[in-house]
Amino acid sequence: MPETTDVAIVGAGIVGCSAALELAAAGLRVTVFEEKGPGAGATRAAAGILSSQSDAEGPGPLLALGLAARETYPQLTEELRSETGIDVGYRTRGTIVLALDSGDEAELEHRYEWQSMAGLPVERLPAGRIHVLEPQVNRAVRQGLLFPLDHQLDNILLIQALSALAGARGVTFRLGRRVEAVEESGGRVAGLRLAGERVRAGQVVIAAGCWSGQIQGLPEKIPVMPVRGQMLALDPDATIIEHVLFHSGRYLVPRWNGRLLVGSTLERAGFDATVTAGGIGRLISHALDIVPGLKDARIREAWAGLRPGTEDGLPIIGRSSLSGLFYATGLFRSGILLGPLTGKLIAQLLLHGRASHSLQPFDPLRFTPASR
Numbered sequence: 001m002p003e004t005t006d007v008a009i010v011g012a013g014i015v016g017c018s019a020a021l022e023l024a025a026a027g028l029r030v031t032v033f034e035e036k037g038p039g040a041g042a043t044r045a046a047a048g049i050l051s052s053q054s055d056a057e058g059p060g061p062l063l064a065l066g067l068a069a070r071e072t073y074p075q076l077t078e079e080l081r082s083e084t085g086i087d088v089g090y091r092t093r094g095t096i097v098l099a100l101d102s103g104d105e106a107e108l109e110h111r112y113e114w115q116s117m118a119g120l121p122v123e124r125l126p127a128g129r130i131h132v133l134e135p136q137v138n139r140a141v142r143q144g145l146l147f148p149l150d151h152q153l154d155n156i157l158l159i160q161a162l163s164a165l166a167g168a169r170g171v172t173f174r175l176g177r178r179v180e181a182v183e184e185s186g187g188r189v190a191g192l193r194l195a196g197e198r199v200r201a202g203q204v205v206i207a208a209g210c211w212s213g214q215i216q217g218l219p220e221k222i223p224v225m226p227v228r229g230q231m232l233a234l235d236p237d238a239t240i241i242e243h244v245l246f247h248s249g250r251y252l253v254p255r256w257n258g259r260l261l262v263g264s265t266l267e268r269a270g271f272d273a274t275v276t277a278g279g280i281g282r283l284i285s286h287a288l289d290i291v292p293g294l295k296d297a298r299i300r301e302a303w304a305g306l307r308p309g310t311e312d313g314l315p316i317i318g319r320s321s322l323s324g325l326f327y328a329t330g331l332f333r334s335g336i337l338l339g340p341l342t343g344k345l346i347a348q349l350l351l352h353g354r355a356s357h358s359l360q361p362f363d364p365l366r367f368t369p370a371s372r
Contacts, residue, residue: 005031005172007350008192008201010179010215011208013043014155014335015328017162018343019205020171026351030171031199033192035178039159041209042335045231045273045305047253047261048155050337053120054095054147054246056111061361062314066334067120068357069341070149076340077153083168086161089154089256095147095244096125096133098290100140104248108145121148136240136293152244152253155336162340179208181216182325189324193217203324203350207343210271210308212316212329219322220368224330226271226306229264230279234287234297236260241291250286259300262287264333273304307332317342317362318349326350327364 007023009016012034020030034040049055050073052066077090099105115122125144130137133146167173181193182204191200193216206212210226240260245252253261265279280302287294309332310316316330328346331338345355 002191002198002200003031004200005029006201007031007203007205008033008199009205009207010192011041011206011212012038012163012173012175013041013207013209014039014159014162014339015331015343015346016205016207017159017166018340019207019328019347020166020343021162021169022344022347023350024166024169024171026347031174031201032166032171033174033177033179033194033199035176037175038163038173039156041211042305042307043155043159043339045229045303046155046336047231047251047263048089048153048158048336049095049150049244049251049253050152051095051147051150051244051246051334052337053115053122054097054145054150054244055333056115058114059118061358062334065315065341065357066337069338072341073151073153080158080161080165084161084164086157086164088157088161090151091153091256092151093243095150095246096130097145097147097246098130098137099142099144100138100247100289101142105142108143112145122146123148134241134243134245136291137245138290138292150244153336154255158336179215182206182218182322184217184322187323189322203326205326205328205346205350207328207346209329210306212308212327219320219325220365222316222327222329222364223311223367224308224316225268225310227309227332228267228269228273228304229307229333230267230275230283230302230304231264232262232280232283232287232302233300234260234262234294235300236294236297240293245290247286247290250283252287252290260294260297271306273306275302275304279304307335311367315342315362316364317346318359318364320364321368
């Protein structure tokens with residue numbers, strides 16, 4: 001007899017594990033299918049920045065979702081610590097965006113104006129103030145913006161805690177199992193087809209990151225594309241910065257264990273997660289532009305992940321055209337920030353038919369001709 005579950009979730013990243021937690025808490029039997037291990041995709045390759053404001057290009061639905069997601073983290077990290085004993089390294093120092101030339105200054109001024117007018121917490125930092133906060137920053141820095149509520153955590157510890165808590169609450173993880181197709185019967189989802197077996201499920205959530213659109217049997221095209229992001233970890237001799245530092249879309253992230261993360265490239269390379277000399281060279285050059293004193297830091301490791309991008313830059317969260325099938329993918333560079341809330345919202349939609357935050361801008365059907 002085929003395995004049977006109430007809800008089958010494809011993908012054991014932060015979104016999938018968070019949705020599984022919510023659904024299990026409601027008393028449903030939940031099975032999560034993952035080809036590798038929990039968080040083995042974009043989750044594990046991330047930097048753990050909760051950048052709801054510092055990386056925002058302007059007001060809109062993505063910013064609103066990010067601000068709502070940011071508010072969930074203090075309670076979430078405490079719950080994970082108390083329930084699993086895992087401290088996920090939640091650091092509340094904020095993020096500084098730096099300007100090194102006149103073009104940077106114009107961009108920061110625009111960002112300050114629209115965010116301050118929207119009532120968001122942001123503070124101008126003259127060069128002297130930056131060097132008080134971060135003495136190792138390049139002396140050529142002209143000014144900066146402090147985003148005091150854009151924090152960070154250790155994404156590896158986060159997925160460990162989420163998957164551990166989900167398992168403790170009865171979620172079944174089927175690891176090393178690749179989902180080939182979604183199956184339907186009578187106009188609604190019927191389950192999944194894996195290599196050599198079928199799983200019956202009353203409802204299915206696709207949370208497989210950039211691989212979401214590769215699953216057969218989906219009733220509509222899900223235009224999620226892989227965007228390679230190469231990352232680098234350095235071992236400075238001492239703690240060299242205290243805040244997350246942003247410049248020109250790249251960042252330095254100080255970790256609780258003394259390591260310093262440098263990221264990230266943005267490359268259309270298909271499903272190739274190769275680390276390249278050119279990519280790492282650009283990251284090193286960028287790091288030295290921001291903090292010249294890193295020139296003697298040891299290179300600990302380098303890696304690459306595939307982030308799930310979309311055509312319009314917005315996530316894909318909501319119902320499919322097939323009854324019982326839901327999507328939660330396309331979070332791109334905001335997967336750590338948005339992941340837990342996205343999992344909660346998709347669980348609410350599945351359980352109650354509605355979510356506590358508007359998902360209309362993220363409707364999966366927006367890409368189909370009839371919805372345009």
